[in-house]
Amino acid sequence: MDASRFIASKLKFKSRLAIGATAVSAFIIVLSISILSGFKTEIYKGISKICAEVCLYAPDSNTFDEDIIATLEKDKRIESVRAAVVEPSILKSGESLEGVIFHSDESISEKLHIKITESLARTLSAHKNDTLTAYFIGDNMKVRNFVVEDLIEDPALIDKNAQIAFAGISDLQRVKGLRTGEADCLEVRLLPALKDRRSINAIAPELAYETGYRAISSTARFPAIYDWLEILDANVILILILMCIVAGFNMVSGFLILIMRSTSTIVTLSALGMNFKQIGKTFLRLACGSTLKGLLIGNATALLFCIIQACTHFLKLDPQNYFVSYLPIHLDAVQIILANLLAFAAVILLVAIPTRRISRIDSKYL
DSSP states (O other), X not given: OOHHXXXXXXXXXXXHHHHHHHHHHHHHHHHXXXXXXXXXXXXXXXXXXXXXXXXXXXXXXXXXXXXXXXXXXXXXXXEEEEEEOEEEXXXXXXXXXXXXXXXXXXXXXXXXXXXXXXXXXXHHTOOTTOEEEEEEOSSSOEEEEEEEEEEEOOOXXXXXXXXXXXXXXXXXXXXXXXXXXXXXXXXXXXXXXXXXXXXXHHHHXXXXXXXXXXXXXXXXXXXHHHHHHHHHHHHHHHHHHHHHHHHHHHHHHHHHHHHHHTHHHHHXXXXXTOOHHHHHHHHHHHHHHHHHHHHHHHHHHHHHHHHHHHHHOOSBOOHHHHSSSBOOOOOOHHHHHHHHHHHHHHHHHHHHHHHGGGGGOOGGGO
């Protein structure tokens, strides 16, 4: 049996403050990563719902080449390609009026059926299966009576003052005078891993060149939201660095105290033939165990909190400022594992500093 491992198992690290600081740091790191991932997931989902990452517009036409659509659907970067029709309208329920943007939704198969957001339903005092009157203003005003098929959760809209409703594409085609197969644009939704600004900015011009259509990306439509997400990225990186430093220095202070208290043990081990490298290895093993204990406590607490928040949404946010009505949580196992490995490595590197003091301990100090 390795002597350093055996001796490390017999020594006890009693600094609860150091272990507690490591646990708190791990809690904050996991929580920060989960919240950032939650914001990105919800906002990307909202953007994808209302306009997709890339919209392709045919020049001077509402017709799109079927061969081009088939080519786009084979592109491994693309999740889906859908024809879309968008039309502004005024919805009326009783005496309540509200301006909305109608957006086509292929999941609605029934004619003159719509889905509205929960916030729009509250504004219009509407419920499921109610009938709402829609006024489409143009050269000739058109009126349609729609049945509310379902109420959906508000997507993470960029402008909360703009209400949105979803109708079957055939209903909107008739309202706009479009033939079957015609549309305002093609909505290209990218794979989840390619929804960041850099990927979208790289893919959009490529699709425009390959298809000959005009491409408008979500990053061009909503630059402020992507700027905000990049600021969150920078904040999480800063938090990760600070928490590693806090955990590391607290562990360092705890081990300095332990080394000073274990002076007689260190000298005894040296007298028995252990060199200072082996003794230092013994204390590093103890540091690894204590750091892992703190990380496990912090991770377990953070994961429990995240699961409760994800299930109950008990922490609410102002959607006018944060684009969502609750604190979003998304557990990304890969990011959490990598952050823990980085934190563990940083703490152990810092703890290695006080172990070098062992070589300066001599029996004359006893």
